[in-house]
Amino acid sequence: MSNKNVFLKKYFLMTRSEENYLKTIFHLGGGDSNSITTNAIAEQMETKPSSVTDMAKKLSEKGLVDYVRYQGVSLTDAGVKTALSIIRKHRLWEVFLVQKLDFTWDEVHEVAEQLEHIKSEKLIDKIDELLDFPKYDPHGDPIPTKDGKFQERDKKLLSEMPINSQGVCVGVKDSSVPFLKFLDKNNIALGNSIKVVDKEDFDHSLHILMNGKELRISHQIASNLYVKKND
Amino acid sequence: MSNKNVFLKKYFLMTRSEENYLKTIFHLGGGDSNSITTNAIAEQMETKPSSVTDMAKKLSEKGLVDYVRYQGVSLTDAGVKTALSIIRKHRLWEVFLVQKLDFTWDEVHEVAEQLEHIKSEKLIDKIDELLDFPKYDPHGDPIPTKDGKFQERDKKLLSEMPINSQGVCVGVKDSSVPFLKFLDKNNIALGNSIKVVDKEDFDHSLHILMNGKELRISHQIASNLYVKKND
DNA sequence: ATCTATTTTTAGATTTGTCTAAATTTAATT
């Protein structure tokens, strides 16, 4: 193997496992020098803390995380950049699956978990182009740009909207399969218009108009739906 | 882990490596109880014969190949079926990359090698549908159907066509990147009409009309281009 | 401030897929 490849292997080639750790650390808030505990990572990834420790050392060696024993790990700039590129791929594939292949939004995650690890810059750029450079994925989460920038949309939880306020459904907080299936079954989809008609003090349930149709929504649902408030 | 999953793991879940071995054995002609030597497989996969032996035992355990020590391996019916399903995925992804993402035919192989291992029946069926159920990949190779059937096209090498015969370019024998790039550069593509005007006895080069334009073709090129002869 | 309870790490083992080097089997040649 040439020197060049040794360099490439050590600093650029990421295993699927390494990529998954970086992505998880990012999702747990490990950017901005924010330390995440090995326990938290292990729980999120359904693995053991000792395995996380091993990987923390490895990623630290590669300069992707800062790791201090007994303190946890945080992402370096390089680590954030890599995490964002994986999240970008994941979310672009989700849009592709929904828009081009008629997947439902509860089906996309599992397949995107695989597709996000495909190594080809041209591939993901062309998918981006085919989809006309979408800004949000099917759950309303923002898609990072190629250079790792992305902006959270100005949104709030439906449960926090005042009576008589209006808006558009733009995302979900809980993106688990059961919740997404529930929303599908009740015709609640991104883009739907929402008006809060009344709020029940007793159980915090809501009476809303969705696309003009009356609907009763429990607090549990309302506190997992994001709405972009109309001005 | 439940009993059901043990069953699934042992008999259905294929690792990427296992899938690559099955695919290679198939391409080397290991169907129809045809034994392929460990050496031949090792050479094709750029690995060592001892590694092939290890994998032969494993695949044999799973009932995907018949393996006799010092004799080689051949695919069982289950092995052929699995190999064809991987080849189907590979070729469908190749069509997708060329038709939907403007990849050139020399770029598709490497990416398809990764995409062929994505586990989702729905995904590949939807890609098939999106592409309108293509029968051939960008190199002219046939795409197996879902139930593992596929028919080789009636074709012959350009070098074997008699003078004055006509046909259409339908495939390549050598699908290496340099050859495909050469064809691109010289505007030789699948679907082009071909008429053999003259054959040179001295060096076996050909004088042909391709899409009506005169062209001189060396024997090396002509013996790697497949043509479907007109009746 | 000390003592627990919890968290985290270490040490050693396991699995998968690979390798090298040595041993074995097969095939080829005389």
Place this chain on the structure above:
DNA sequence: AATTAAATTTAGACAAATCTAAAAATAGAT
């Protein structure tokens, strides 16, 4: 049929990623 060359397998090692069980460090409660 014996010998030699080539192919193939075995045995043992290694790297990656994981686990369990034991040891070490930290944090919380009194």
